Amino acid sequence: MNLTNAWNILKENGFKETSKRNQILELFANDERYLTARDLLDVMQxxxxxxxxxxVYRNLATFVSLGILEETELSGERHFRMQCESDHHHHHFICMDCGKIKEIPVCPMDMLGAALPAYEIAxxxxxxxxxxPECK
Amino acid sequence: MNLTNAWNILKENGFKETSKRNQILELFANDERYLTARDLLDVMQxxxxxxxxxxVYRNLATFVSLGILEETELSGERHFRMQCESDHHHHHFICMDCGKIKEIPVCPMDMLGAALPAYEIAxxxxxxxxxxPECK
DNA sequence: TTTCTAATTAATAATGATTACGATTTACCT
DNA sequence: AGGTAAATCGTAATCATTATTAATTAGAAA
Structure with missing residues (x-):
């Protein structure tokens, strides 16, 4: 996901172009790490x-709901990053030092087989x- | 994990036997769901x-650190449950309605291969x- | 370009989970 | 039974997140 794509999605859904929004998106576009709301606010201010x-929170929620950002929970705090470009489903390695991520091309659901019969998986x-490697 | 095992571990580590501690442990021993600190407090009170x-929080932290309870983050809240009896590594299906869990006997790390060379996996x-099935 | 209106934002307060702290009580050792 | 460190109580503080209301602004329409 890049800035242009993000704005296309926002415009398609009737969201206005504001400088705050743009700067939030630029921050994510230039940072491959997961960031917290506070990280964002500190830089933005x-x-x-x-x-x-x-x-900050309103826009983060908007971006996540539109698939522009992805979100995860790390040590009790919500973290956000730009949605990956990859078109196929994947998962992440997350560096606990620098916060950078690496895509993992496999999904454990593939090897689940009939382990959960009659269960509805959401x-x-x-x-x-x-x-x-850099932080090790 | 059952009550007796839990108390053995606690005693081995020099923790005292108190009625509060015992009731917290009994609650977990009789409930296979994940519970929050508030869930616990409501029942205990x-x-x-x-x-x-x-x-509540002090004992939860103690129990987790001793491996008596296991912890996970669900919709922004810490949840706790008795450590599984299973001796082999496994994962969980969690019902978002009733909170009950089912053990999944597979681990995705098995099929990782050389996907993360030079990475230190913690x-x-x-x-x-x-x-x-019951909630569906 | 000016005007209008709904979306967006600022400023701040409220909420809810979690942690911290001083005072009191309790388990357990001798 | 007495001493002591651990455990608990009562309450306040903290931190992330959400909500509220008034002011501002983007973008459409005149």
Whole structure:
């Protein structure tokens, strides 16, 4: 996902183009790490000292619902990053030091077989945590 | 994990036997669902109206650190349940209606192969969410 | 370009989960 | 039974997140 794609999606869904929104998206476009609402706010307030949490959270929710951002829970806090470009389903390794991610091309659901008969599966989560080569 | 095992572990590590601790453990021993701190407190306060959050959280942390309870994050809240008896590594299906779990005998790490060379893997999370046959 | 209106934002308060702290009580060792 | 460290209580503080209301702004229409 890049800036242009993100704005196309936003426009298609009737969202207005604001400088705050654009800067949030730029931040994500230039950072492959997972960021928290606070991370965002801290950076944004350098350019927009009046930026408020409401704006951050509202836009994060919008972006996630439109598939522009993806979200995960790390040590009790919500983290966000730009949706991967990959067109096929995959999962992530997450570096607990620098926050960078690496795509894992496999999905455990493939080897589930008949392990859950009569169960209705809604979704699943598979993540690997550790240190990337640079941080090791 | 059952009550006796839990107390053995606690005693081995120098923890005292208190009625609060025992009731928390009994609750978990009789409930296969994941429970939140609030769930616990609500039930406990019927017998011990003076029970405080501090006691609940302190004991939950103790139990998790000793491997008596296991913990996961569900919709932004910490949830706890008795550690499984199974001796071999496994994962969980979690019913989003009733909270009951079912063990999944497979681990995605098995099919990882050389997908993460030079990465240091610390841990991983694999959970499946949906509805169990009873709730469907 | 000006005007209008709904979307967006700012400022701040409220909420809910979790943690912290000083005072009191309790388990358990001798 | 007495001493002591652990455990608990009562309550306040903290942190992330959500809600509220008033002011501002983007984009459409005149």
């Amino acid at each position: 350098k350019d927009y000292p009046s930026m408020s949490y409401d704006t 979704n699943h989560k598979f993540e690997i945590y550790g240190k990337c | 019927k017998d011990y109206p003076s029970m405080s959050y501090d006691t 841990n991983h999370k694999f959970e499946i969410y949906g509805k169990c």
